Structure formats: structure tokens, C-alpha cells
Amino acid sequence: MTALAFVVICTVALFSTRGFAWGAQGDVLGVRFGADGDRTRVVIDLDKSTQGRVIDTGAAGRVTLALNGVAPGRGLNGGGSGLVRSYQVSASGGASRIELELARGSEIERRFLLPPGDGVAHYRYVVDLKAVGGAIAASRPAPRTTPAPRRAERPLIVIDAGHGGKDPGASGALTREKQVTLAAALVLKTELERTGRYRVRLTRADDTYVDLYRRVSIARQSDADLFISLHADAGSDPALRGASVYTLSEQGAGRAVREFTRTDNWHRELHLPGRDPSVDRILLDMTQRATQNRSAQFARVLLTHLEGSDHPLLRRSHRDAGLAVLLAPDVPAVLLEMGFITNPEDERLLTDERARRRLMKSVADGIDRYFREPTAPLMTASTDGAGQP
Structure with missing residues (x-):
């Protein structure tokens, strides 16, 4: 759990x-x-x-x-x-x-x-x-509570190599996106397993096509603690370069809730009581908000480690969007654009084995720090109506 x-x-x-x-x-x-x-x-x-x-x-x-x-x-x-x-x-x-x-x-x-x-x-x-x-000292006996049990098993990280099979992704002068994402995912898996602190699962381990929603299902069905999708960016300007990290936007969060509640048994998937629809909806909104908080927390940590490793970053490196792979309401998730495959220097870094290992070592260090830090708050205050009960 x-x-x-x-x-x-x-x-x-x-x-x-x-x-x-x-x-x-x-x-x-x-x-x-x-x-x-x-x-x-x-x-x-x-x-x-x-x-x-x-x-x-x-x-x-x-x-x-x-x-x-x-x-x-x-x-x-x-x-x-x-x-x-x-x-x-x-x-x-x-x-x-x-x-x-x-x-x-x-x-x-x-x-x-x-x-x-x-x-x-x-x-x-x-x-x-x-x-x-x-x-504050109680003026009457406080109700008894049961302490939360500590998690016994190691956190599970699901690594998603973007694209694959019939979907090659973006193309550079020398390679395609699906090749660099798979190579990076395999290196990151090795780096994480080397620590002995994590369990790791890949959404694909070879050049196969995996549907976007299937990738999300893999993370949810695995009871993942973190989902990271690896990609390589593309742009019309060949001078544009640098990594960026995407988390789910507010509009995407609304889409996620709509997608999730289409089925009749959605409350069972989150182990909700199912006795009162309004209560279940509140709990789903709280879960979605907690997931967004934790995703944003990991994104900040990850970007700090990428910057510290001197890996080039976009000027606005933390972005948000309603990307399909970020839609799980109960699994913290980010999408890492490792660089622009359409930029010659970024493409060189993405295809160079030593540079790729350095980059994935920084990502692994960011994951380590994320799991050492206190978790993000369950709810955030906002004035735009997001996460309303």
C-alpha cells in the first residue's frame, strides 16, 4: 500500500x-x-x-x-x-x-x-x-486515535520510457526519441536498483508500443509510489535546448477526475466507502490534490539536482500540462523532457553513454532526496476553486 x-x-x-x-x-x-x-x-x-x-x-x-x-x-x-x-x-x-x-x-x-x-x-x-x-491543553478528553503504521517495503518507482514501437516520437539528426528514452530508462533503473532502496518497474523494456492510458494503469495497478516518464523535446528552432519537468495542470486535474469517475466502480479503485457519492467525491478531490502536491514537490527536487549537475535547463523549467501520462489521481507523477533532440548539443548529450549516465544519476539522486524529505501537505489553499469539496 x-x-x-x-x-x-x-x-x-x-x-x-x-x-x-x-x-x-x-x-x-x-x-x-x-x-x-x-x-x-x-x-x-x-x-x-x-x-x-x-x-x-x-x-x-x-x-x-x-x-x-x-x-x-x-x-x-x-x-x-x-x-x-x-x-x-x-x-x-x-x-x-x-x-x-x-x-x-x-x-x-x-x-x-x-x-x-x-x-x-x-x-x-x-x-x-x-x-x-x-x-493546546485539552479542556475535555480528546478522542483516541490509532497511530499510522510504518511502511515496511521499499518504495516502488515506475519508469516510463516515452514512445516506442510504431510511435517513434521526435526525430533528431542522428536518432529518434523512442531510442534515447529507452536507453535512459534502463540506466535509471540500474542506478536505483544499485542503491538497494527501491523496487523498480518499467512500462516497457524494449522497442514496443504501450498505450498512454496503459502506462498510467501500470503505475496504479502496481501501487507505485512515484511515476516518472522520460521524453526528449523537439522544437522548430534548432538553437532551443534544455531540460524541463512537467506536472499536471489544474485543467488536467479536472480532466483526470472526469476520466476516473466515468466507470461505476471508481470509488472501489481508491478503496472509498461508496456509501455517499458526495463523500467519495470529496475524498477523490483530496487525493487528487495530495497527488499534485507531491508531484510538484518531486519536480522541484528533481530540477534542483539537474541544475546542480550542470545539465542545461530551459529558462522556465517547471511546466504544467494535462498530459495523459500524468492523469493518475493517486500516484505522484512527472514527465521529464531530458533535452531537445532537435538541438545538436542536446542530442549529443542524449546519445552519449557517459552523459546519459550522469543525467540519470542526477535523477536518481533527486528521487533519493524526495523520499528523504517530509511529504507534501494533504491540501493546499487556493483561490481559484481547485480542490473544492
Whole structure:
């Protein structure tokens, strides 16, 4: 099981058992949480629209909100998650009062109202909290939690040699893209296996054609911890040269979710409960966001190591796109353009055995550093509506 899969499973349990009491009556339907160590998202499900007002900002160990014009249901209180120790919903004049007792010093990062949509039939008032201090002494017993088990096996890296077989890719003066990507993939596999710290799988080990979506399926079915697709760029200007790294764009993330939810059993593929479509969709969005965060984290690490090895880089070397091989919602993935096969100097580096080994050694070092660093946050705050519950 990947670390990301474990996060999703823990989140499923969180949504299923904590902070998810449904009101017997009233306009507040329920309260849900999604959390990691530094951020917590609070989702308040509502029967109708509302305007929120902040009463307590968190300075006294409590965040309190008033939601105007909505009535609280009965029995809406319980344990929270992440930065929230517990919550309570009560009546306050013509409003519902939402009290969040904090487990750590926190502040409101943003809050917004979502109308019905994306398969969800009700309104959602969302509050994003971020940590700004240490633990706060509990005024009541905190709910017991189970510590996360440590992963026993080595991380699995899936290396994708771009193109192949009937698809030659771009052409240089001396070689074709499918040849240099396969040669690089074999070298990278050797470099990673030499460390003894990783398991490695190739999407192709010879000159065969593999469908783009099959490449993604290989990574997902293998329960991969990281997917890296190797390519060689091409351009109309022969002077253009340098490597770049692509991660999934926001538009691509939306496409990924649409592609993934086309089948009836998509929630089973992510081990989601399948009892409530809106909950499953929230969990899928959180998984997609976590994957994007980790992909971006690896891209930054990788580019740092490439730059440190004096390998030429494009001026804007971290790019994003909706590329098919980056669409897995639960496997961190990057596409590395190793250089321009249409540039004579880059083509020489891509076809030279020693230069290729140096380049792949830098990639392997980047993978090493990525797995030594703390994982990226589960959720990020944005203002463009991406990753909304």
C-alpha cells in the first residue's frame, strides 16, 4: 500500500466515523473534516445558502462562526480531526453557532460557500484552518486515535520510457526519441536498483508500443509510489535546448477526475466507502490534490539536482500540462523532457553513454532526496476553486 493510499484510507475512516453526525432536523445537515498535520478543512453541509461571520478567530484556542439564517440540527457535536479537537453546533438567535475547539494554535486561512454542484445536491460552507502554534491543553478528553503504521517495503518507482514501437516520437539528426528514452530508462533503473532502496518497474523494456492510458494503469495497478516518464523535446528552432519537468495542470486535474469517475466502480479503485457519492467525491478531490502536491514537490527536487549537475535547463523549467501520462489521481507523477533532440548539443548529450549516465544519476539522486524529505501537505489553499469539496 502506498503512503498516499494510506492517507486516503485514514481519511475515509475520518469521514465515516468522526465529525459526520447528521442533524435530525434543521438546515445544518452535518460537519465533516479533512486533515493533515498543518491544515484542516472543515465542511459544513447545509440545506440552504448562508452568510458566515467569524466570532472567535482562534486566539483563545477556539474558532467560532455564526451562520446566518440557518437552523442547527439536533445532536451535532463530537470529535474533530487534525487541528480541531471537537466541535459543537448550537442555536444563536436566527443563526447557527459553530464552535471548533482547537488541538493546536490555528487561524482561519480562508472560508467560502459552495452552491450545489459536481454531484452534490446541497450547499457547503468551507473553512480552511492552518497551524500557527503548538498544542493546546485539552479542556475535555480528546478522542483516541490509532497511530499510522510504518511502511515496511521499499518504495516502488515506475519508469516510463516515452514512445516506442510504431510511435517513434521526435526525430533528431542522428536518432529518434523512442531510442534515447529507452536507453535512459534502463540506466535509471540500474542506478536505483544499485542503491538497494527501491523496487523498480518499467512500462516497457524494449522497442514496443504501450498505450498512454496503459502506462498510467501500470503505475496504479502496481501501487507505485512515484511515476516518472522520460521524453526528449523537439522544437522548430534548432538553437532551443534544455531540460524541463512537467506536472499536471489544474485543467488536467479536472480532466483526470472526469476520466476516473466515468466507470461505476471508481470509488472501489481508491478503496472509498461508496456509501455517499458526495463523500467519495470529496475524498477523490483530496487525493487528487495530495497527488499534485507531491508531484510538484518531486519536480522541484528533481530540477534542483539537474541544475546542480550542470545539465542545461530551459529558462522556465517547471511546466504544467494535462498530459495523459500524468492523469493518475493517486500516484505522484512527472514527465521529464531530458533535452531537445532537435538541438545538436542536446542530442549529443542524449546519445552519449557517459552523459546519459550522469543525467540519470542526477535523477536518481533527486528521487533519493524526495523520499528523504517530509511529504507534501494533504491540501493546499487556493483561490481559484481547485480542490473544492
